Amino acid sequence: MKTNILNRIVEPEALQQSGDFLGLTLTYPKELTPFAYTLNNGTVVEVWDTGVLCLTPANPAGIDLVLSSGVHGNETAPIELCAAICQDLLLEKIQSRHRLLFLFGNPPAMNSAKRELVDNLNRLFSGHHSKGEGEPSWERQRAAALEQYVLRFFNEGGANRQRLLYDLHTAIRGSQFEKFAVYPFLHGKPWSKSQLQFLHACGVETFLLMQTPASTFSYFGAQSCGAHAFTLELGKVRPFGENDMSRFADCDLMLRALIVDALPALADFDESRFNFFVVSRAVNKQSEQFELCFARNIENFTQFPLGTVLARDGDIEYRVDEPGEAIIFPNADVALGQRAMLLVKPVSVAGQVSD
Numbered sequence: 001m002k003t004n005i006l007n008r009i010v011e012p013e014a015l016q017q018s019g020d021f022l023g024l025t026l027t028y029p030k031e032l033t034p035f036a037y038t039l040n041n042g043t044v045v046e047v048w049d050t051g052v053l054c055l056t057p058a059n060p061a062g063i064d065l066v067l068s069s070g071v072h073g074n075e076t077a078p079i080e081l082c083a084a085i086c087q088d089l090l091l092e093k094i095q096s097r098h099r100l101l102f103l104f105g106n107p108p109a110m111n112s113a114k115r116e117l118v119d120n121l122n123r124l125f126s127g128h129h130s131k132g133e134g135e136p137s138w139e140r141q142r143a144a145a146l147e148q149y150v151l152r153f154f155n156e157g158g159a160n161r162q163r164l165l166y167d168l169h170t171a172i173r174g175s176q177f178e179k180f181a182v183y184p185f186l187h188g189k190p191w192s193k194s195q196l197q198f199l200h201a202c203g204v205e206t207f208l209l210m211q212t213p214a215s216t217f218s219y220f221g222a223q224s225c226g227a228h229a230f231t232l233e234l235g236k237v238r239p240f241g242e243n244d245m246s247r248f249a250d251c252d253l254m255l256r257a258l259i260v261d262a263l264p265a266l267a268d269f270d271e272s273r274f275n276f277f278v279v280s281r282a283v284n285k286q287s288e289q290f291e292l293c294f295a296r297n298i299e300n301f302t303q304f305p306l307g308t309v310l311a312r313d314g315d316i317e318y319r320v321d322e323p324g325e326a327i328i329f330p331n332a333d334v335a336l337g338q339r340a341m342l343l344v345k346p347v348s349v350a351g352q353v354s355d
């Protein structure tokens with residue numbers, strides 16, 4: 001008998017009764033034979049793989065939405081949020097008007113309550129999964145498969161539909177801005193006002209505007225699929241069952257409103273209600289001596305006085321060298337060569353947003 005961390009055993013034939021796609025995913029974390037059925041409301045339910053669920057309403061309205069969570073296995077609140085929405089759809093408590101693709105990114109890591117098994121899945125997209133040597137790790141195989149599923153989903157919808165990809169995460173540390181988004185590099189195109197307004201209504205007021213390509217899932221969504229795509233950091237990492245889901249209520253409400261096509265009128269775009277940042281420096285770990293020089297409870301977006309030593313890597317010292325520079329995603333426990341911290345600074349988006 002297979003077990004899972006939530007002690008729910010769900011077999012494929014039981015999905016129709018339980019609507020528990022998370023339970024099914026965790027029962028079969030590495031592979032699942034595809035199957036499909038149709039709900040009474042006409043929605044076609046297709047399980048393409050473990051953690052990959054496509055819902056197609058009988059007469060889809062104009063949005064194709066990918067909602068992913070669990071790309072990092074221990075970031076449980078977004079997984080619980082998506083699982084609940086998914087269950088309500090499968091049990092026909094709500095009905096989607098749009099095509100949807102739900103993804104639970106890394107089910108075996110979810111079962112192990114770990115960020116990853118071998119490789120950080122969110123460093124393997126846009127082909128980076130093919131760069132390693134030898135037998136590909138689970139995450140390398142999964143990144144390649146997820147790319148294909150997302151391309152298939154958007155291609156089956158066709159070019160004339162709005163493409164959205166929200167990749168839901170929680171951060172290792174607390175944050176001075178509890179919810180924030182990484183807005184992937186758009187190669188000079190303007191940032192989307194309507195997306196900023198929608199995400200603001202989800203409780204996300206702070207945006208890190210990236211200026212370079214990345215190997216993340218959201219960059220893949222933006223660059224390779226032409227989607228409005230974001231990494232959404234919705235809170236702090238906690239184990240399954242220990243999340244205060246009331247802190248995700250706005251996000252839950254707005255995602256459900258989007259799905260059932262009942263979005264309220266959104267407030268006009270007003271830059272003063274947002275915080276925008278750009279990366280001033282990316283610090284990559286170069287040696288096993290890499291260490292952070294501040295405490296574990298120091299939060300994302302904390303600023304330090306000019307000259308403060310933030311990290312050491314062998315002989316290299318990283319100091320604050322611009323006023324207003326703040327830290328984000330500091331993590332000494334990454335693989336060599338990978339991002340161990342970003343330094344960010346505030347910016348204005350005046351003249352760089354459009355409808």
Ligand SMILES: O=C(O)CCC(=O)N[C@@H](CCC(=O)O)C(=O)O
Nearest residue numbers: 122171172173182216231329331
């Ligand atoms: O809290 C942390 O250190 C990491 C939280 C996290 O997983 N963040 C994402 C951001 C992805 C992006 O830059 O779009 C990641 O590191 O993969």
Ligand SMILES: [Zn+2]
Nearest residue numbers: 072075169170
């Ligand atoms: Zn994450």
